[in-house]
Amino acid sequence: MPINYYIFLSIALFAIGIVGVLTRRNAIIIFMCIELMLNAVNLLLVAFSKMHHLKAAMTDITTKAGTDGQLFVFFIMVVAAAEVSVGLAIIVMMYRNIHSVDVNFLNRLKH
Amino acid sequence: MNALILSAVLGVIMMFSGIVLKEKRSIRNIAVAGMIALLIVNVLEMRGIVFFDIDAKDMIAFDRFALLFNTVAFLSALIYLLLSSRDMEKVGINYAEYLALIFFILCGITMTSAFRSLLILFLGIEIISIPLYILTGSDKKNLKSNEASLKYFLLGAFSTGLMLMGIALVYGAQGSFYTNKIILFSGTPSPLLVAGMVLLLFSMAFKVSAAPFHFWTPDVYDGAPTVFTSFMATIVKAAVFIAFIRLFDEAFGSLQVKWQLLVAIITAATLFIGNITAVFQQSVKRMLAYSSISQAGFMMLSLFALNAEAKEGLMLYVSAYSFATIGIFAVLIKMKDYTFDGFNGFAKQQPLLAATTTIFLLSLAGIPLTGGFLSKFYMLKATLSAGNYLWLVIFAVLMAAVSVYYYFRVIQAMYFKEGDAHPVDVTPAFKWTLVALSALVLLLGIFPNLLLNWYYF
Numbered sequence: 317m318p319i320n321y322y323i324f325l326s327i328a329l330f331a332i333g334i335v336g337v338l339t340r341r342n343a344i345i346i347f348m349c350i351e352l353m354l355n356a357v358n359l360l361l362v363a364f365s366k367m368h369h370l371k372a373a374m375t376d377i378t379t380k381a382g383t384d385g386q387l388f389v390f391f392i393m394v395v396a397a398a399e400v401s402v403g404l405a406i407i408v409m410m411y412r413n414i415h416s417v418d419v420n421f422l423n424r425l426k427h
Numbered sequence: 428m429n430a431l432i433l434s435a436v437l438g439v440i441m442m443f444s445g446i447v448l449k450e451k452r453s454i455r456n457i458a459v460a461g462m463i464a465l466l467i468v469n470v471l472e473m474r475g476i477v478f479f480d481i482d483a484k485d486m487i488a489f490d491r492f493a494l495l496f497n498t499v500a501f502l503s504a505l506i507y508l509l510l511s512s513r514d515m516e517k518v519g520i521n522y523a524e525y526l527a528l529i530f531f532i533l534c535g536i537t538m539t540s541a542f543r544s545l546l547i548l549f550l551g552i553e554i555i556s557i558p559l560y561i562l563t564g565s566d567k568k569n570l571k572s573n574e575a576s577l578k579y580f581l582l583g584a585f586s587t588g589l590m591l592m593g594i595a596l597v598y599g600a601q602g603s604f605y606t607n608k609i610i611l612f613s614g615t616p617s618p619l620l621v622a623g624m625v626l627l628l629f630s631m632a633f634k635v636s637a638a639p640f641h642f643w644t645p646d647v648y649d650g651a652p653t654v655f656t657s658f659m660a661t662i663v664k665a666a667v668f669i670a671f672i673r674l675f676d677e678a679f680g681s682l683q684v685k686w687q688l689l690v691a692i693i694t695a696a697t698l699f700i701g702n703i704t705a706v707f708q709q710s711v712k713r714m715l716a717y718s719s720i721s722q723a724g725f726m727m728l729s730l731f732a733l734n735a736e737a738k739e740g741l742m743l744y745v746s747a748y749s750f751a752t753i754g755i756f757a758v759l760i761k762m763k764d765y766t767f768d769g770f771n772g773f774a775k776q777q778p779l780l781a782a783t784t785t786i787f788l789l790s791l792a793g794i795p796l797t798g799g800f801l802s803k804f805y806m807l808k809a810t811l812s813a814g815n816y817l818w819l820v821i822f823a824v825l826m827a828a829v830s831v832y833y834y835f836r837v838i839q840a841m842y843f844k845e846g847d848a849h850p851v852d853v854t855p856a857f858k859w860t861l862v863a864l865s866a867l868v869l870l871l872g873i874f875p876n877l878l879l880n881w882y883y884f
Contacts, residue, residue, distance in 0.1 A: 326595075330588075337585050354587075354588055371602075381602065384604055388598075391549070395549070402560050402580070405561075406564050406577050414573075422574045
């Protein structure tokens with residue numbers, strides 16, 4: 317399958333994530349949209365990794381080119397998990413204080 | 428590598444010290460001793476003594492630039508701990524954990540200043556950001572702190588997403604995460620590479636709060652507990668700037684014609700928005716948040732120029748800016764009222780503190796004989812020698828003139844207005860640390876080579 321399809325799919329997922337972050341008002345849903353963005357990146361990295369591997373394997377069959385892209389995906393997963401734990405803790409902390417996770421309540425600092 | 432390992436170990440030690448030790452004073456002493464040790468091992472590494480010789484596959488390389496910046500960052504962090512660590516007790520009960528998080532952030536800082544691979548850049552930025560989300564929200568009952576923390580978290584994670592997309596596109600174009608391989612491309616750069624570079628530019632501009640990605644900064648800096656704002660606005664911002672300039676120097680240096688105009692526009696917008704909005708603030712804390720945006724605009728000039736002078740100048744700039752801002756925040760934490768009126772008559776109550784605060788403010792405004800003047804001078808000189816962008820230099824000078832207004836408002840309130848600004852629990856040790864810090868700021872302004880010689884020898 318041509319690499320273009322993967323690129324278009326990832327960009328589409330990424331764009332859905334961005335639109336979600338910008339339009340939704342529920343903190344949890346914004347958060348899920350951010351995760352969607354990260355996963356779009358994961359998909360793209362894996363696709364590129366495969367692409368670079370195939371390209372290098374045409375001249376050298378034992379090549380290790382492209383493994384670093386997949387490695388990066390694992391790091392993104394780990395960091396995303398760390399971010400989720402902190403982020404959910406922050407959302408729970410806010411819920412305890414104002415009994416809502418609506419980001420429209422976030423306007424106290426404006427004035 | 429010394430500082431990287433030691434700072435992570437110290438973070439873990441601090442976490443356990445909270446369980447073992449009950450007394451806050453001993454926890455604080457451990458933190459200060461740890462910070463001094465960190466500073467010493469880093470200086471030893473500059474002298475060629477490396478304790479941990481780890482093969483990182485060239486993903487991370489501690490060169491002069493990185494080591495010198497780490498020294499500046501650890502020195503600022505040490506001063507920060509000496510001045511403000513007592514005030515962290517008031518934020519909440521988890522005293523040892525706050526200090527542990529600060530050590531973890533320093534670990535991230537050593538990574539971002541020395542990365543050679545985009546993987547390390549990403550990890551470093553995240554190791555800096557995640558503890559900062561926690562520190563911002565550490566005042567758990569305070570709604571402002573909650574709000575700042577959630578805002579910072581959502582926008583920070585969003586910008587991390589943009590950054591990762593940028594990294595993925597660059598990887599797709601070049602097939603490597605190493606900066607020295609990304610810079611090697613033949614012919615016209617592919618659209619993937621340019622798109623990735625622009626996304627990286629935006630996300631890094633977001634992290635250093637350059638306009639038009641600055642909108643989170645005033646809210647977050649205002650809502651966070653003041654002790655942690657001080658840390659965020661100085662050392663962390665400086666570290667991200669070092670990463671920013673390193674990324675665009677080493678990975679995208681050959682694309683400079685493509686991004687130079689974009690960076691010039693971002694710089695001008697940052698200077699304009701930061702300075703003009705700061706004029707209208709009523710709270711000193713919020714004014715300092717906007718001032719940090721405008722100072723970021725000046726630091727962006729070094730990214731714009733990106734020559735040897737710019738790198739030297741950035742080093743001088745981050746040290747002068749960090750020292751001065753840490754000093755001002757340390758005084759601000761002691762005040763009951765954060766508005767400009769809260770400083771009325773401060774000079775009568777505390778002449779020594781008022782004098783040191785004045786020196787810090789003069790340095791931020793860029794008055795000669797202080798570190799701030801020379802660092803601004805270096806920035807403008809570097810921009811001039813980059814050529815063709817005279818309007819940017821003139822605009823920066825005009826904006827520096829605007830900044831004098833709001834810095835001098837504080838000085839005016841301290842010296843020429845009647846009132847009873849009364850700082851709480853000021854110890855003699857605090858006073859003398861501030862005096863030493865202001866001496867350091869003056870020293871940087873008179874003998875900048877004390878710092879810059881380290882860059883070469």
